[in-house]
Amino acid sequence: xxxxxxxxxxxxxxxxxxxxxxxxxxxxxxxxxxxxxxxxxxxxxxxxxxxxxxxxxxxxxxxxxxxxxxxxxxxxxxxxxxxxxxxxxxxxxxxxxxxxxxxxxxxxxx
Amino acid sequence: xxxxxxxxxxxxxxxxxxxxxxxxxxxxxxxxxxxxxxxxxxxxxxxxxxxxxxxxxxxxxxxxxxxxxxxxxxxxxxxxxxxxxxxxxxxxxxxxxxxxxxxxxxxxxxxxxxxxxxxx
Numbered sequence: 001x002x003x004x005x006x007x008x009x010x011x012x013x014x015x016x017x018x019x020x021x022x023x024x025x026x027x028x029x030x031x032x033x034x035x036x037x038x039x040x041x042x043x044x045x046x047x048x049x050x051x052x053x054x055x056x057x058x059x060x061x062x063x064x065x066x067x068x069x070x071x072x073x074x075x076x077x078x079x080x081x082x083x084x085x086x087x088x089x090x091x092x093x094x095x096x097x098x099x100x101x102x103x104x105x106x107x108x109x110x
Numbered sequence: 111x112x113x114x115x116x117x118x119x120x121x122x123x124x125x126x127x128x129x130x131x132x133x134x135x136x137x138x139x140x141x142x143x144x145x146x147x148x149x150x151x152x153x154x155x156x157x158x159x160x161x162x163x164x165x166x167x168x169x170x171x172x173x174x175x176x177x178x179x180x181x182x183x184x185x186x187x188x189x190x191x192x193x194x195x196x197x198x199x200x201x202x203x204x205x206x207x208x209x210x211x212x213x214x215x216x217x218x219x220x221x222x223x224x225x226x227x228x229x230x
Binding site for chain 1: 147154160205212215221
């Protein structure tokens with residue numbers, strides 16, 4: 001049950017695109033299509049942004065997209081906006097009804 | 111609208127116990143797996159436990175096995191987390207969350223969290 005690996009921070013200017021990676025193993029990210037992404041603003045509860053690798057819940061802008069290749073999942077945010085500045089966490093099923101999160105990535109919109 | 115409200119957090123000495131509660135509304139509670147997720151101050155999210163629809167199946171992260179117990183009361187639309195033998199590293203905000211697809215997929219709704227502080 002080791003945490004998934006995410007970059008500590010990423011940054012981009014308004015209107016640009018950024019991609020956040022989430023690396024695991026064949027026992028979690030690589031083994032299942034149950035990867036989700038959460039946005040968390042300071043002092044707030046996490047908010048679901050992507051589920052099942054690339055599906056978007058209703059209400060989430062289509063600027064947010066997800067993908068996976070092998071043991072690495074990715075969240076891409078295009079057309080960056082100031083309100084996108086937040087912490088982002090990936091999460092994956094890890095077998096035996098357990099889940100594991102990534103360490104989190106702080107997104108700065110410059 | 112789904113609404114989850116946690117309570118029961120507080121300051122507790124090492125070795126002590128607490129019972130966290132989560133009151134659910136806005137959905138059919140008995141139809142949903144539920145989870146606890148925690149976040150230590152300034153740190154990332156950590157999945158803690160899952161429970162199935164009738165409370166007969168429970169799953170935990172290794173670091174809390176034998177000390178934490180997840181439970182639910184479908185007649186009261188409530189989720190619980192009994193936390194015993196508390197350690198400093200259990201200091202965190204504890205969130206309850208609705209878990210989708212038998213608890214193996216994603217969390218679509220979260221409470222605001224309740225803070226547990228373990229300190230002498």
